[in-house]
Amino acid sequence: MNAPAADDSRMRTLVRSDDLDETREMISTAYSPYELRVLNKPQDFSAWYAEGGFPGVTLSALSYGTETLVAPEPLTTYLLICQVHRGRVRVESPGREEQFVDTGETYILDPHRRFKVFWGAGARMTTLRLSREAVDRAAGEALGHEEPVRARFALGGPVSAAAAESWSGVSAAVHREVMTGGVARTNPLIAAQLTRTAAATLMATHRLLPASEPVRHVGNVAHPAVRRAIQLMEERSDQPLSLSDLAVAARLSPRALQEAFQRYVGRTPLAHLREIRLERAHQDLLAADSDGPVTVAEIAFRWGFSNLGRFADWYRRRYGHAPSLTLRG
Template identity: 80%
Template sequence: MNTPAADDSRMRMLVRSDDLDETREMISTAYSPYELRALERPQDFSAWYAEGGFPGITLSALGYGTETLVAPEPLTSYLLVCQVHQGRIRLESAERREEQFVAPGQTYVMDPHQRLRVYWAPGTRVTTIRLARDLAERAAGDALGREEPARAMFALGGTISQAAAESWAGISATIHREVMSGGVARTSPLVASQLAQTAAATLMATHRLVQGSEPVRYAGNVAHPAVRRAIQLIEERSDQPLTLSDLAVAARCSPRALQEAFQRYVGRTPLAYLREVRLERAHHDLVAADADGPVTVAEIAFRWGFSNLGRFANWYRRRYGHAPSLTLRT
C-alpha cells in the first residue's frame, strides 16, 4: 500500500504538544476517552494531531515522539481504519486474545466491539479514516448476505491479500485527495455520500470480518412503531426487571402482537433481544473490571438480571467464545 501520509500542514492542527495531560484531553475529545502513557523517556514525550474531511468521512493524522501506550475506550458511533506510514505499532486485543504488529504501509481496524491496547514505537506516524458505525454496519450486512445491518467486527490481520491491499489503497488515496485538495466531496452531499458508501463497502471486501458477526437492529431503523417503542425501553432500562407484559405496555399493543412484530422485524423474540442487550452490557462491565478488584462474575451477572449463573455462563460462552471468568481475568 503506497498511499502517501496526509500532509498535516493542509489539515486543521488540533494538537501539537509535549504535555501528556493536555494531549490526552484533546485527543479524548476528538476520539473517545483513553489511557495515554509514555512508556520510556517521558521527558521526550511529544504528540501532534490534525484532521480534515467531508460529510461522512474524517481523515486524521497523528504521531507520538516516544514509545507510547494508547488504550482507548471502545468506540461508540464510528470505526477507524488506521494506516501506519512511519514506525511500527503493536496491537493487543484482550477479548480476542490476539496480538499483531503493524508496519509501514499496513492497516488495522478499530471497531466498536473490542478494546485494543496500541503500543506506538517512537516517531510512529499514522493516518485514520473514520466511518460512521451505522454506515459500516449496513455495509457489513450486505457483505455477509443479510437483509439487515450486522455488527462490523474485524480481526487484527489487516487486509486479506495483496490484491485487497491495493484495492483499499485506491479508495484511501481518493479520500486523501478529496480532503487535501478541497475536492467536490466537501461541497457535494451526493458525492460525499457515494464516496463514504464506497469506502465502507471496500473495507468489508478487503479486511477480515470476524465470523459470527451478529445482526444488529436500531430502533430508528425498524419500521414497526411498536417494535421501536419496545426497543427504546429495553435500551433505557435493561438493568431493571422487565417482562413481556412491560414491553407490550410500552409498545402499546398486546404481548402476542409484539412477539409477532419482533419476529418479523428483528428475527427474535422481545425477551431474546433483551437478553442480548444485557449480555453485551455484562460483557462490557467484565472487560472494564479490575481482575484484582472486588467485583465478581456473579455480581455483574446479577446486575444485568441473570439470576441463574449456569445459564448466564452458557449464553456468554456461545456469544463470546469463552467463559465470563476468562474475560474478567484478562
C-alpha cells in the same frame, strides 16, 4: 500504492503539545475517552493531532514523540482503519489478538472492543473513520441480508495482496479528497458515494469475524421511551445499568417503563438487557481463540454475569449448548 502521508498544512491541527494532560483531554474529545501514558523518556513526549474530512468520513493524523501507550474506550458508533506511515506500533485486544504493524501496514479498531496501542518513538499514522451505521449497511449487502449486519472485524489488515491493492486505491482516493480539498467536501452526492465505496471495499478486503449477525433495529419499536432505553442498553451493555438508569434515559418512571416494555417488546427491560449481553458474550466466545488465555468466566464477567451457573443456563436456553462448547469450537 500506499495512501499519502498526512501533511499538517492541509489539515486542521487540533493538538501540538508536549503536555500529557492537555493531549489526553483534546484527543479524548476527538475520539473517545482513553488512557494515555508515556512508557519511556517522558521528557521527550510530544503530540500532534490534525483532522479533516467530508460528510461520512473523517481523516485524522497523529504522532507521538516517544514510546506511548494509548488505550481508548470502545468506539461504539464508528470504526477506525489505521495506517502507519512511519515507525511501528503494537496493537492488542486484551486476551484475544495482538499484532505488530509496520510502516505502510494497516489495522482496524473494531467499535465493540477495547484495544491497547503501543507506539514506538516517532511513530506516525492516519486513521480513516467510518460510521458503524455505514459499515453495517455495507456488511448486510455483502452478506446478502436485507437488513444491516453488525460487522465485527479482526484486527489484521487486508486478507491478501490483491485485497491490499484494492483497499489502498480507495484509501488513497479518500486521502486525496481530504488533502486537496476535493469536491466531496461540498457535494453531498459525491461524499455519500465515496463513503459507500469505502465501506463496501472494507468489507471485501478485510476479515469479518463470524460473530457478525443481523442488527436489531431500535427504530422498529414504536414507543419513543422504549427506543431511548434500548439505545442506552446497546451503547452501554458492558457497564452496570439498573432499572432506574434505564428509566432516566427513557424519561419515564420505572413502573411506566416496565409496562411499556411488556407492551412493545414482550419482556421486562432488564430481561431485554440480559439478551443483549448474552448476544455480546456469544460474539466474544465465537471470536476467542480456543487455545488462548481467555475463559468463559472472563467473558461472562465482562458482560455483567457474576453468577456463572445462571449465565450457563441462560446461554444454553438461547443457543442450545454450553458456552464452553462455543469457546472450544
